[in-house]
Amino acid sequence: MLCMPIKNANGAIQGVSLLVNKIDGSAFNKNDEDMFEAFAIFCGMGIHNTKMYEKVCRAVAKQRVALETLSYHATAPSEEAQRIKKLPVPTSNELGLLKFSFSELRMTEDETLLAAMRMFLDLDLLNKFRINYETMCRWLLSVRKNYRNVTYHNWRHAFTVAQTMFAIIKSGGMKNVLTDIEVMCLMVACLSHDLDHRGTNNNFQVMIESPLAQLYSTSTMEHHHFDQCIMILNSKGNEIFMNLNPEEYTNAIRLLEHAILATDLAVYFKSRGEFFHIVEEQKCEWNEDDQRELLRGMLMTACDISAISKPWDVQKEIAKLVFGEFFEQGDLERQQLNKVPDDMMNREKRDLLPKMQVGFVDAICLPCYESLTKVNDKMKPLLDMCQSNRNNWQHLATISTQQMEEKESIKGSAEEKDIDESETSLSTGKSQGAPPRKK
Incomplete structure (x- = not known):
């Protein structure tokens, strides 16, 4: 008997091939083993391609169904x-x-x-x-x-x-x-x-x-x-x-x-x-x-x-x-x-x-x-x-730019006014939290 594993492209075993008794009655040798290994590889490729083809056929069929459905809903009555x-x-x-x-x-x-x-x-x-x-x-x-x-x-x-x-x-x-x-x-x-x-x-x-x-x-x-x-x-x-x-x-x-x-x-x-x-x-x-x-x-x-x-x-x-x-x-x-x-x-x-x-x-x-x-x-x-x-x-x-510049100018003036008022308050001791001046 001569056995060989049949593997897919990833090396996973998909099946086993078996030879029993040579016609001339002699024992299997290394040459037979090498030839049978090549045959097993060929079988693995064939099985893998067949499975892939079946997957492709199913995918194509699903695509056709999806397109038919899409077409039905996408087209006007x-x-x-x-x-x-x-x-x-x-x-x-x-x-x-x-x-x-x-x-x-x-x-x-x-x-x-x-x-x-x-x-x-x-x-x-x-x-x-x-x-x-x-x-x-x-x-x-x-x-x-x-x-x-x-x-x-x-x-x-x-x-x-x-x-x-x-x-x-x-x-x-x-x-x-x-x-x-x-x-x-x-x-x-x-x-x-x-x-x-x-x-x-x-x-x-x-x-x-x-x-x-x-x-x-x-x-x-x-x-x-x-x-x-x-x-x-x-x-x-x-x-x-x-x-x-x-x-x-x-x-x-x-x-x-x-x-x-x-x-x-x-x-x-x-x-x-x-x-x-x-x-x-x-x-x-x-x-x-x-x-x-x-x-x-x-x-x-x-x-x-x-x-x-x-x-x-x-x-x-x-x-x-x-x-x-x-x-x-x-x-x-x-x-x-x-x-x-x-x-x-x-x-x-x-x-x-x-x-x-x-x-x-x-x-x-x-x-x-x-x-x-x-x-x-x-x-x-x-x-x-x-x-x-x-x-x-x-x-x-141009108008928008002028308006933005005016806003910035007004904002800047307001900030300067706040600073001036703060400085004035500090100099007179009237800022918030400042202690009262003694008489």
């Missing part, structure tokens, strides 16, 4: 899509969608959905990509449903970003530069670019070591937004890309991913130098893929920050929402991380809001809009309104 389908869609002129000054602040939820539908209709995307009208309704509803009720990065922000892209294409001179598939993907990306936003930024996800931060080391939330976008597009009843051929579909997914990741300001800072150089040197060759990619990324940033290009009364109202969400993150940093948040996230530094807005405009917004105006001067309204709002914020920053 068909009844709701049928309701929206029956509603009349106002024209772009009635809604004011062609204007860069457009605001959704006074619109109802249904009105934003119908306005989104109008943009896709006016761009003729349903016809060009053979999209069923009810499918489009359901996709829009599902996208809205997958935005959380956070203070700023919600469905209304996404809708505003899409409207700015629509205005850039229709009124900003980009219609003849972008292809149909690029227009389609940019519009889808704008509506999807902040899906399932939690009201906190990438840095916060890293600090709390969230599962999302463990999945993605860069552009954490943007990768998640893209994943959510693909999940909805692949959900039953929401397949607005279903009639694309394989090559078109692959290209569309690539364009979508790039567009959504481009909304990460870290990506913007990495790519904008090259774009600025191309525009400044008048070396724009939009038939080259690399330059087209830079242009699409810059357009996504311009739309994402477009709140700064709205009329002043709208800009002030949106700024309150933006900083409200920032302060909420700062509160979480204090509570969960016992950390003093950065000024932008610190509600105790709210007096610095105008000054921070000026810094944001100077560092990010103005350079972006200046470069796009050089690409096509029809986008100049974005730059003009941004500059106007920058001046308004600077005026408020």
